[in-house]
Amino acid sequence: MISGRKLWNKEARAGVLFASPVIAGYLIFVLGPMIASFIFSLSEYNVISPLKFIGFSNYTNLIDGTDPLFYKSLGVTAYYVILSVPLQILLAFMVALLLNHPIKGKTFFRTIFYMPTIVPAVASSMIWLWLFDPDLGLLNQLLKVFGISGLQWIYSENLAVPSLVLMSLWTIGGTMVIFLAGLQGIPRHLYESVEVDGGNWLHKLFFITIPLMTPTIFFNLVMGFIGSFQVFGQAYIMTQGGPNNATLFYSYYLYREAFEFSSMGSASAIAWVLFIVILGLTMMVFKTSALWVYSESEGKR
Amino acid sequence: MRKTAGLAWTGMIALSVIVSGCSSNSGNSNTNEVSGNTVNNTSTNTANNTVQNEPEKHDPVTLKYTFWGSPNEKKVQEAAIKSFTEKYPWIKVNTLHIPDAYTTKLTTMASSNQMPDIGLLNGDVALEWASQGRIYNILDFLNNDPDVSVNDILPNTMYYWDEGKLAGVNGALEAFALFYNKDAFTDAGLPLPPTKADEAYTWDQFVETAQKLTLDQKGHNALDPDFDPKAIKQFGVTMPLWAYMNGVVSNGGQFINEDGTEFKLSDPEAAEAIQQWADLINKYHVAPSPTQSKNLPSGATALQSRKVAMTMDGQWSLVDLGAASKKLNFGVGVAPVMKNKATMTLGEPIVIFKDTKHPEEAWMLYKWMMNPENTLELQTSGLWMPVLKKWYENEDLVSKWAAGNPAHPDGYQDAVMRNAFDNGFPNTSYYVKNLSKINSIIDPALEQVWLGKATAEEALAKIKPQVEKELKGVYTER
Numbered sequence: 001m002i003s004g005r006k007l008w009n010k011e012a013r014a015g016v017l018f019a020s021p022v023i024a025g026y027l028i029f030v031l032g033p034m035i036a037s038f039i040f041s042l043s044e045y046n047v048i049s050p051l052k053f054i055g056f057s058n059y060t061n062l063i064d065g066t067d068p069l070f071y072k073s074l075g076v077t078a079y080y081v082i083l084s085v086p087l088q089i090l091l092a093f094m095v096a097l098l099l100n101h102p103i104k105g106k107t108f109f110r111t112i113f114y115m116p117t118i119v120p121a122v123a124s125s126m127i128w129l130w131l132f133d134p135d136l137g138l139l140n141q142l143l144k145v146f147g148i149s150g151l152q153w154i155y156s157e158n159l160a161v162p163s164l165v166l167m168s169l170w171t172i173g174g175t176m177v178i179f180l181a182g183l184q185g186i187p188r189h190l191y192e193s194v195e196v197d198g199g200n201w202l203h204k205l206f207f208i209t210i211p212l213m214t215p216t217i218f219f220n221l222v223m224g225f226i227g228s229f230q231v232f233g234q235a236y237i238m239t240q241g242g243p244n245n246a247t248l249f250y251s252y253y254l255y256r257e258a259f260e261f262s263s264m265g266s267a268s269a270i271a272w273v274l275f276i277v278i279l280g281l282t283m284m285v286f287k288t289s290a291l292w293v294y295s296e297s298e299g300k301r
Numbered sequence: 302m303r304k305t306a307g308l309a310w311t312g313m314i315a316l317s318v319i320v321s322g323c324s325s326n327s328g329n330s331n332t333n334e335v336s337g338n339t340v341n342n343t344s345t346n347t348a349n350n351t352v353q354n355e356p357e358k359h360d361p362v363t364l365k366y367t368f369w370g371s372p373n374e375k376k377v378q379e380a381a382i383k384s385f386t387e388k389y390p391w392i393k394v395n396t397l398h399i400p401d402a403y404t405t406k407l408t409t410m411a412s413s414n415q416m417p418d419i420g421l422l423n424g425d426v427a428l429e430w431a432s433q434g435r436i437y438n439i440l441d442f443l444n445n446d447p448d449v450s451v452n453d454i455l456p457n458t459m460y461y462w463d464e465g466k467l468a469g470v471n472g473a474l475e476a477f478a479l480f481y482n483k484d485a486f487t488d489a490g491l492p493l494p495p496t497k498a499d500e501a502y503t504w505d506q507f508v509e510t511a512q513k514l515t516l517d518q519k520g521h522n523a524l525d526p527d528f529d530p531k532a533i534k535q536f537g538v539t540m541p542l543w544a545y546m547n548g549v550v551s552n553g554g555q556f557i558n559e560d561g562t563e564f565k566l567s568d569p570e571a572a573e574a575i576q577q578w579a580d581l582i583n584k585y586h587v588a589p590s591p592t593q594s595k596n597l598p599s600g601a602t603a604l605q606s607r608k609v610a611m612t613m614d615g616q617w618s619l620v621d622l623g624a625a626s627k628k629l630n631f632g633v634g635v636a637p638v639m640k641n642k643a644t645m646t647l648g649e650p651i652v653i654f655k656d657t658k659h660p661e662e663a664w665m666l667y668k669w670m671m672n673p674e675n676t677l678e679l680q681t682s683g684l685w686m687p688v689l690k691k692w693y694e695n696e697d698l699v700s701k702w703a704a705g706n707p708a709h710p711d712g713y714q715d716a717v718m719r720n721a722f723d724n725g726f727p728n729t730s731y732y733v734k735n736l737s738k739i740n741s742i743i744d745p746a747l748e749q750v751w752l753g754k755a756t757a758e759e760a761l762a763k764i765k766p767q768v769e770k771e772l773k774g775v776y777t778e779r
Contacts, residue, residue, distance in 0.1 A: 046429075046433075047408045047411050047412045048408070048411050048429075048430050048433050048435050049433040049434070049435075068767060133595070133596065134592050135592075135596055136596055152592065155591075155592045155752075157754075242744075242745060242748055243745070243748050243749075243752070244745040244746075244748055245745050256741070259402070259404075259405040259408070260404075260737055260741075261737055261738055261741075262404075262408055
């Protein structure tokens with residue numbers, strides 16, 4: 001008994017010791033800053049003068065519309081998320097399905113589709129700036145062939161967000177690779193049983209592939225949500241939130257508040273609201289997951 | 302456990318003693334040095350470097366100087382600082398060039414107590430930091446200095462955060478003028494633009510000139526009925542749209558009222574001026590739209606490649622024009638006049654941060670950088686204009702920078718230098734509080750105007766209540 005406790009103690013100590021870099025990292029770089037930012041969010045703080053506590057007015061200023069851009073940026077971001085996440089998942093899934101077939105040059109195509117993911121965000125933004133150019137850009141040159149001309153892309157208030165969604169579809173490589181891994185985990189004998197039953201490829205897709213892929217789809221959906229809500233680079237590099245705040249994404253709005261207007265207090269409040277929004281949505285996705293995500297361990301439900 | 306705590310305490314006490322000892326010590330030596338330096342300073346100024354060799358006791362001092370700017374600016378400023386340290390060998394200056402996100406970087410430095418002693422700062426930021434007590438009042442130095450007085454300095458280069466409280470003096474003065482490719486005028490059979498403010502183009506003359514200089518692919522100008530605005534080869538004029546205050550003030554308008562309680566950009570004079578600028582783009586098709594300008598090369602190259610015939614731009618573009626002068630036959634004209642002669646002057650101040658332990662040495666460096674004698678390459682290259690009045694008034698000094706070099710062709714002295722001196726008005730960053738927030742409301746609205754989606758009157762009237770909510774007054778009345 002005593003020796004068992006001792007052993008546990010010893011093991012626990014060793015465990016904690018080995019995990020300590022991660023624990024320390026979490027405390028110093030995640031939990032600490034989070035607590036600090038929560039304290040900032042209750043104050044007026046511009047770094048150069050002392051911090052002044054003002055209670056929850058940073059939050060009320062956002063909610064009651066004193067800052068007219070809060071709802072605007074929330075709306076813009078939601079628009080982007082709703083448009084980009086389903087499209088990304090659908091496209092990545094379809095590409096993964098194609099690349100899962102034993103076709104010639106499979107590895108070549110996999111590389112090609114994954115490649116844009118490696119390109120740094122700044123570089124790909126520059127490339128797309130050129131593509132989107134209304135006068136000289138490749139997209140408008142191509143459309144001219146079909147008689148469509150003069151699209152303003154990211155320079156037009158209505159097209160700016162859809163343009164950036166289009167651009168985001170270029171970097172679905174990461175999502176695609178995860179789908180591919182999932183597809184390869186599907187046991188062959190399940191497909192064979194469909195064949196035995198005389199089913200065609202459509203049956204295979206709807207009765208085997210998609211149900212068995214739901215955990216992977218779920219994972220990609222959650223990651224997509226979180227990633228898209230934090231979209232920043234395109235707004236920062238390509239549009240600076242314009243035209244007329246049409247691409248004032250939430251993270252960019254936060255950045256501007258903090259580093260252009262130096263109001264760390266309200267920027268922290270903005271960050272916490274984003275945290276709560278993402279948390280809420282992720283929880284919602286998790287809650288609904290019981291309805292459609294297949295889980296082997298849970299058996300029948 | 303108790304033992305280690307005790308040890309820690311003794312360590313901390315020892316440390317605090319050392320630290321406080323240090324600071325009080327340096328504080329003392331500082332004040333000692335002050336008198337020594339000013340004396341030394343005047344003597345060296347009159348009797349030159351040789352006197353320097355007599356043994357005078359100076360504790361070594363290290364200053365940190367932060368600044369931004371092009372590679373060329375960096376080179377010349379560092380050279381100026383090097384000659385400063387050669388003259389005052391006990392002062393070491395560490396320069397830190399921050400080309401990008403300057404304010405963000407300095408804010409970070411402020412939060413970790415690593416502030417520079419002296420450095421450039423954006424005007425509106427300088428005023429805000431000064432009113433929070435983070436920046437020295439430069440008048441305190443100027444009033445006790447035997448060499449420079451506040452009356453020697455151009456008023457439009459000074460950032461006051463309150464009456465008698467000077468946050469900083471610009472590194473340089475800048476003003477707006479017209480730059481053009483002479484060949485474009487000759488080819489169109491037009492006389493060259495005027496250089497004297499009294500003879501400046503009226504707005505109508507300016508529009509007409511721009512129309513004659515705007516050519517489509519087939520060579521029709523913008524007055525020709527066959528002119529195709531969709532295929533423009535040479536634009537008549539470009540201008541930086543953020544500098545719209547040039548038009549507003551020239552048309553008798555204002556940004557805000559004197560005490561900063563009312564937004565005046567939506568008033569008829571101001572809105573009309575902004576509309577006239579937008580008309581250059583959308584009505585007359587003589588200037589590129591914001592999206593079109595993204596494809597145009599910058600100033601000198603645009604003029605040289607004849608994509609543009611004239612640019613209404615800041616005088617800093619002379620640095621590129623001067624460098625291209627072998628291939629580009631360019632001229633300088635005075636900016637057009639709507640109702641009043643006016644050219645916007647701007648520039649960013651150098652400030653001394655309250656965090657410095659060596660304010661007197663920082664001031665010595667400050668003064669050094671203010672004297673064009675030490676940074677002459679920046680002035681002769683066309684990038685900077687001096688901030689001291691005598692460099693505009695004394696013919697010998699004027700000829701040192703504003704003549705005899707490719708960046709300052711004939712007409713420069715009338716079109717830019719004298720116009721800035723006589724008719725310059727300060728940019729909004731010199732007096733408006735909460736400016737970055739206010740601009741973040743105005744800019745998207747004006748974007749709609751430049752794109753021709755709204756008239757200036759509509760767009761500005763719409764944002765008036767929003768802007769007035771963010772108005773926090775002015776630092777000093779103008």
